[in-house]
Amino acid sequence: MKGAGVKAENRGNSKLDLGKYYNYNKRMKFGELVKLRYSCRKYKEKPVEREKIAKCIEAARRAPSACNAQPWKFIVLDEESTRCRAASAASSGKYRFSRFIKGAPVLILVLARKSTFLAAAGSFVRNTEFYLIDIGIACEHVVLQASELNLGSCYVGWFNEKKLKKMFGIPSKISIPLLLTIGYPDEKFREKDVVRKRASSDRRNPVDEILFYNGFGESGKKKDNESD
Ligand SMILES: Cc1cc2nc3c(=O)[nH]c(=O)nc-3n(C[C@H](O)[C@H](O)[C@H](O)COP(=O)(O)O)c2cc1C
Numbered sequence: 001m002k003g004a005g006v007k008a009e010n011r012g013n014s015k016l017d018l019g020k021y022y023n024y025n026k027r028m029k030f031g032e033l034v035k036l037r038y039s040c041r042k043y044k045e046k047p048v049e050r051e052k053i054a055k056c057i058e059a060a061r062r063a064p065s066a067c068n069a070q071p072w073k074f075i076v077l078d079e080e081s082t083r084c085r086a087a088s089a090a091s092s093g094k095y096r097f098s099r100f101i102k103g104a105p106v107l108i109l110v111l112a113r114k115s116t117f118l119a120a121a122g123s124f125v126r127n128t129e130f131y132l133i134d135i136g137i138a139c140e141h142v143v144l145q146a147s148e149l150n151l152g153s154c155y156v157g158w159f160n161e162k163k164l165k166k167m168f169g170i171p172s173k174i175s176i177p178l179l180l181t182i183g184y185p186d187e188k189f190r191e192k193d194v195v196r197k198r199a200s201s202d203r204r205n206p207v208d209e210i211l212f213y214n215g216f217g218e219s220g221k222k223k224d225n226e227s228d
Contacts, residue, residue: 087107
């Protein structure tokens with residue numbers, strides 16, 4: 001059923017009234033959760049409860065992965081001095097664009113290892129890095145679980161991996177494809193976020209540009225029009 005579970009006033013509207021959700025203690029429907037999530041780059045100073053972080057990691061643990069390889073590990077930084085040291089190293093020099101991570105109360109280093117033999121063989125034959133797909137799925141579980149818990153989050157791919165690996169003594173066969181920031185969002189900042197504005201973050205390609213039925217380039221919409 002089209003739009004089921006989404007309040008009528010929010011249908012097709014990218015600007016949700018977030019306050020309406022953040023102050024509610026109710027369970028959100030999946031469609032609402034997906035609309036609610038956005039890349040939050042400014043957080044309140046309020047610390048994040050470890051139980052909530054544990055829930056996010058549990059959601060990641062439940063994620064599917066090629067050959068069930070589960071190629072992920074997570075280092076959660078919520079202790080101020082370690083977190084600040086890591087955030088400064090990660091956003092130094094050419095990575096200064098990611099300075100906002102210094103203001104996040106929780107920084108998660110997402111670690112990846114190049115899969116089991118079976119998954120790696122599959123990746124080789126298919127020329128597709130399945131382990132990175134697995135990591136993406138696990139991270140999305142984290143950020144959606146965070147949203148359900150009224151927490152903001154942001155993926156960060158632009159950071160100094162080398163420095164972080166050295167700082168935490170991470171073995172060479174393990175990489176850090178992503179960082180995640182988590183914290184209680186400073187909602188006032190959302191509209192002012194220059195990164196969001198520059199990246200046109202609210203813009204999404206229309207469905208008829210990304211969805212084809214029964215053949216490449218055959219959008220459902222076009223077909224409907226044609227049969228008129
Ligand atoms: C793999 C990945 C890497 C990203 N890296 C960064 C980053 O380094 N810095 C940043 O500010 N945002 C980063 N983002 C967030 C995107 O800019 C954001 O998801 C996109 O603009 C859509 O906006 P929204 O998340 O608010 O819907 C990243 C997102 C993904 C999925």
